[in-house]
Amino acid sequence: MTKTLTFKVIMCLLVPLLLSGCLGGGTEINDLEIVVGMGVDKDKDTGKILLTAQIVREGEIGSNSGNGGGQNAKAFWNVTATGDTIFDAIREMTHKTGNRLFVSHNHVVIYGYNIAEEGLQEHIDFFLRSHEMRPTAFILIAECDVSAVLDAKPETEELPAMNIAKLLKSHGYTSHFIEVNLKDFISCLMSPTTSPVAPIVEVTPGEESEDIYISGMAIFKNDKMVGKLNKEETRGLLWVKGKIKSGVLLVPSPGKQGKIALEILEAKTKVTPKMENGKIVMDVNIKVDTSLAEQATIENMTTLPGFEKMQKIQEEVIKHEIMAAFEKSKELKADIFGFGEMLHKKYSSKWNAIKDNWDDIYPDIVLNIDVKAEIKKADLLVKAPVPG
Amino acid sequence: MTNIEKGRISGPQLLFLVSGFVQGSVMLIDFAVGMAEKQTWMVILAGLLVSIPFVISYAALAKRFPGMNVIQINDIIYGRILGKLLSIYYIFFLFITLSFNIRDVGELYTIFLMPNTPFIFFLAVFTATCAYAVSRGIEVLARISYLFVITGIFVSISTTILLVDKMDFSNFLPLFELPFIRIFQGIHIMVSIPFGETIVFLMIIGYTNKDGNVIKNTLSGLLLGAFSLFIVAVRNTAVLGITQTIWTAPSFQSTRLIDIGTVLTRMDFLVGIAQTVLIFFKCCLFFYALLLAVSEILGLKSYMPLVLPLAGIEVIIAATVFQSPLDHAEITQNAGIIYSLPLMLVIPPLTLLIAKIRRLPESKGGKVT
Secondary structure, eight states: OHHHHHHHHHHHHHHHHHHTOOTTTOOOGGGEEEEEEEEEEEOTTTOSEEEEEEEEOGGGTTTHHHHOOOTTOOSEEEEEEEESSHHHHHHHHHHHHSSEEEOTTOOEEEEEHHHHHHOSHHHHHHHHHSTTOOTTOEEEEESSOHHHHHHOOOSSOSOHHHHHHHHHHGGGGTOSSOOOBHHHHHHHHHSSSBOOEEEEEEEEEOSSSEEEEEEEEEEEETTEEEEEEOHHHHHHHHHHHTOOOOOEEEEEOTTSSSEEEEEEEEEEEEEEEEEETTEEEEEEEEEEEEEEEEEESSSOOOSHHHHHHHHHHHHHHHHHHHHHHHHHHHHHTOBTTOHHHHHHHHOHHHHHHHGGGHHHHGGGOEEEEEEEEEEEEOTTOSSOOOOO | OOOSOOOOBOHHHHHHHHHHHHHTTTTTHHHHHHHHGGGHHHHHHHHHHHHHHHHHHHHHHHHHSTTOOHHHHHHHHHHHHHHHHHHHHHHHHHHHHHHHHHHHHHHHIIIIIOTTSOHHHHHHHHHHHHHHHHHTOHHHHHHHHHHHHHHHHHHHHHHHHHTGGGOOGGGGOSSSOSOHHHHHHHHHHHIIIIIGGGGGGGGTGGGBOTTSOHHHHHHHHHHHHHHHHHHHHHHHHHHHGGGGGTSSOHHHHHHHTOEETTTEEOTHHHHHHHHHHHHHHHHHHHHHHHHHHHHHHHTOSOSHHHHHHHHHHHHHHHHHSOSSHHHHHHHIIIIIHHHTHIIIIIHHHHHHHHHHHTTTTTTSSTTOO
16 A cells, blocks of 8 residues: 555656656747747848848836836847848847747738749748748738838837737728738639739838838739739728628718718628630629718718618629729739639539630629628617708 | 457447547548548548448457457468468558557657657657556556547547638539549548558457447447548648648648637647547557567467567657658558558458358357357
8 A cells, every 4th residue: 555655656746857848848938039020021232031020028018108217118129130041041040139039929921022022932931831830820011121010119019010910800890901811821822723912011100100001902923912902902802702891881972962981780792603605704792781880961861762872872882892803803814802713613624624724714704793782770860960 | 279368348448449549540631631632521431431341341250259369360260371471461560550650649749749859759758658558458448448539529529610710611612623543542541541450450359248249339430430530631621721732730730720719729739639649549559459469479478578679669660660751651652551451451351251151160169268
């Protein structure tokens, strides 16, 4: 009895020693540089990769508001390094940081405009291959210098990279852009026809500091950036993709005197590809529910005829947005909607005949848009407050 | 004839042993993903259908010779010399496959979980644990099999539920696209890896209780295991789509995408736990069968003296047999499924047939148990 008891006690004492980790692999938190965002840009002088990594300065987090002492004390440190490849540059960085970079908490990967135009294929492999990286990190294209984006200190957040991730997650309020993570991006990249898109981020000068602003989406042809979608065009894309969450639909009032803002409550999209005598028709059916959020006009729109009129105009506005996106994609011959994949899935046998010259076929696609808009409520007012 | 193993397992325990064993190959279905891409789910079902008759033949064979293992059966059916040769083939298969599976664990850990720890360390610790488990006999493994099977199924189902919002079922379309030869090779991989490897149970089924209902339980175990593999394959294809072919381990990547309200993230540890536990279980059964077979052929009274030497040899083979995971995948996808084929698909049904024709074991030594 006592012998087994002693054995058990010894085992219990040994377990914490043996299970607490391996020799050589132990890493303390203060020996790591936690990276929250990364930027890849082209060094203008040497043509090499210029990598910027945003490292958290643990000591500064949350201390700014305390004694207000260091106004310039940033909670982050942007380290840059050049290299021939990304991994090369990351290891080069240890010359400045002294510690290994820990990229497991990386939230955003920002590519410079120049590099996006030359092609991302070479520069995306590391972010997928590295075992610490997550495929859920967001991908963005910077309109200006990448380091400027990562330098712009936000007003409410302490870390610019986290701020960008927060901005991206708020896409549902306007549906003017969409978050794209690494996995989504390479899904489109690997598809033979679909063109990837990625949000564009830029820095706008504010009063005291600079603001980060997401201005639209970049269109890629294969892995090269070829064009941009503005906000309306992006929403056109999202209508077809069925990724609209909410947003403001501005419609001119029937009497042309002002504008009416409708809030999108729910949108459902169904796209049916059709192939008729060699002609490709895409039936886009959209059902959208909105509510009257604001009317900036003197006419009282909270009436049944008013609702009906607004629904009509609203349908036109949505169609217009979709067509704008489609025209843009036709111009660039970039299948951002994924129509090619839809045809591939539905007409797999006929697809083989057309897949090789998809770029030439794409502009001839006929888009058949059918929007059914319903205004579901008018919120707190049944009549607009009109001067008596 | 003396029996090395004195323990007996019950019918339901056999079911869970088989099921846990089949699920232990959950990492190995990635070999089929490279071949069958989005048709992996189809390949699993087809492989299962092809395997069922063979697995029934294993169970029927073991049922015909209660209390005996395949080494003893070979001696009875094929005589001493041919029987021994076939047994050595069987032992070779167990030996090599066990080292490959141990290597899988090392690769899983060095790539995904602890990249800075030496490879050999995982192999040694893992094999030592297996050695400890098998030295306790089949009854212990059988008792713990419930827990392992439930862990495996719980993880595959829970991760699937957490990923529902990331799934796109149009990823399966078009249903038939790949050339038949790739599907065929995919089916071949499924038949010879997760399902065909149940040939190990020729060493184990014999120790089931008389009322064990061997065939029914083996088959149910196979179906339960295949169900779990099927869920994993469907989840990976639905979530990862076209990208599933580029990852080393699609299961890890798909669970890395779990993001429920930014709180429930990084759930890949669940897959790490489940795969470790299941591969451990599979390796234990392999190791157990290997020990029993080797000591049977050497005429030992107990397999205990062999545990540590064989474990050491297995670790060394596992550490040196391949240069990299690529090597491993290449050999398994192309060569491994060929050399094991006669053992899985030809010899057991043939043995059963000969036993039926010669009315064995009733005529000779049938009462010896």
